[in-house]
Amino acid sequence: MRAVVYRGPYDVEVAKKKDPAIEHPADAILQVTRAAICGSDLHLLHGLVPDTRVGSTFGHEFTGIVEEVGPAVRALKKGDRVVVPFNIACGACFYCSRNLTACCENSNPNSDVVGGCFGYSHTTGGYDGGQAQYVRVPYADVGPMKIPDDMEDEQVLFLSDILPTGYQAAEMGEIKGGEVVVVFGAGPVGLFTAKSAWLLGAGRVIVVDHVEYRLDFARRYAGVETVNFKKVDDIVMYLKEICGGRGPDVCVDAVGMEAEGSTPHRLLGLKLKMEAGAATVIGWCIDTVRKGGNVSIIGVYGPPWNFVPVGTAMNKGLTLRMNQCNVKRYMPHLLKHIREGRIDAKAIITHRFPLRQAKEAYRIFSDKRDGCVKCVLLPQA
Amino acid sequence: MTLQERGVDLPPERRPGVPMEKTPPRPLAHGEHSLPPVSSSLLPPRGVSGILRRKAYRVPGHRPAHWMMLLLADRIEVMEFKLRRLLRWLLLPAAALFLLRVVRR
Structure with missing residues (x-):
């Protein structure tokens, strides 16, 4: 073959x-x-x-x-x-x-x-x-x-993979209705996370990326607001500002280990291999989400470790949830969404x-x- | 998705992953009996990279040495592959040259 x-x-x-x-x-x-x-x-x-x-x-x-x-x-x-x-x-x-x-x-x-x-x-x-x-x-x-x-x-x-993965990412955000959800990454998983966030009852969904055509696609496909992080001074401060000063209720990392946006992370993670890829987005999620909020990590990271601000997460009382997607349990449910035209x-x-x-x-x-x-x-x- | 359809999965009972773990546990197939573990027999370790990989798998996964050895083995294997490919390319003209000489004699 x-x-x-x-x-x-x-x-x-x-x-x-x-x-x-x-x-x-x-x-x-x-x-x-x-x-x-x-x-x-x-x-x-x-x-x-x-x-x-x-x-x-x-x-x-x-x-x-x-x-x-x-x-x-x-x-x-x-x-x-x-x-x-x-x-x-x-x-x-x-x-x-x-x-x-x-x-x-x-x-x-x-x-x-x-x-x-x-x-x-x-x-x-x-x-x-x-x-x-x-x-x-x-x-x-x-x-x-x-x-x-x-x-x-x-x-x-x-x-x-990517549809259940996006759904699980949103589900791990524990949306209870009306929350502001920020999804980092406008790739296929980010798109499905955004769609799923709406299905789960989010009140506002914002997608962050730096690739303009993907942000355009996200606006059209998922009906979300978008932010190009390369066009703002400080993405964390910007997101807090547009989310009432406190920050969003839920942040999702749908990027993983090859994130743009931080020279130190790219140098340490991708060039020197001193951490397992660039954990930039985990840091942004923890820093951006409001105190007591939820961070959902679905982006892929390799072993053995990454530099992430755990102290900040602890002090802010965050819930961090993550896992490879357990695809099988989502298949029948999402098949129904496809069949009924919601996705x-x-x-x-x-x-x-x-x-x-x-x-x-x-x-x-x-x-x-x-x-x-x-x-x-x-x-x- | 219409505006009315937003929030269709808001009730927790509509969410396949809530609760995260199904209790009581229930097998997904095969009735109550489990099948033996499966594995892949593809691309067994060989060469210098193979020695390193075997060594790496003797170190538990929570130790960085396990992963560092595997990453190093990956790079060595690429070099081994390129060297093998180069030798194969060199071998062909060498064999042709040798045959030509034999025929000329």
Whole structure:
């Protein structure tokens, strides 16, 4: 088969690779029909995630058609169309049975930090991802959700990650009705966080970024106010000022480890590797949110540590919530929102490429060129 | 989304992640029995980077040394890969040259 293959930092190519095979009785093999490039794939591409091995295939947002199932698989059969959560989860361990599938203890037995994920380095289990013609899906009875016959793959593709991730980010903000919510990051996750904040009852939603076309998109797509942090003197003071002096009730970090906006963080985190990426946005969230407010962190950070103002968080009495998204528990609920027209997830796709042009797709997405919000690869084209 | 639809998920019981942990615990599949752990057999450690990776996994994840060794191994592996690719490229013309000489003799 052909697959996107990692060759080193800033270097991927499309190459021939051995077809995946059933390795465990509960595995399935999918023929991939759509595979998106996620903002967090860029952290892998940029060499920031430990144990990203040369030869690995990225891609944790995909849909596909079941090609083959292992002898223990009951819920799927050949020909089923499915969308697959990025978490690999056994469905029965201590965590899965509490619906914390991101923390599954059977899908990444080498680690007690994180469960298994598709295409996200050997730190999360070393499974190949879906940016390929075929992919192996472990625990196939647990994660994959059948796509309703009347729906297209692209309508539900983002149930695999960014839509539930955005929803969970807003949900962790513990919105009770009427709150002011600031979302840092106008990328795909930030957009879905903003949409979800409205669904959860926010009174005002403000999205912060520095990429003007993405802020335009956020205004149109999510009906939010926007702020370009490069156009104000001090983003923390500015946000406090426009939020009645105290600051917003909820701040969400939908950016993660490659944030712009702080030279010291970029130097220490991205150049010198003295912290796990630039934790600029966590600092902004803690400094901006009102006392007693909530900070929700959904942006990805690597181990082992980051420089964040914990003392300020403690003194302000903040609640900090964070987790990889437990995708499975959100799928049916968000499918309903898509079906009933409250969320048009497909509308954020700005670019589609055949798999053979994946290198170009990564370049455009990474450089934020050509008005790119979301890239989708077509592995069978 | 219409203005009326804003706040449709305001009641906590409509929120899939509230409460965060489902109690009592309930398996998502396979009935009550669990399946054995899964793993990936792809890209096993090899070369100098592989030695370092094996060493790293003997150190627990809460120690920075674990992650530093892995990051170092990542960089070494890229160098190993580039060296292998270079050697492969050099090997082809060398073999062709050798064959040409043999034929000429």
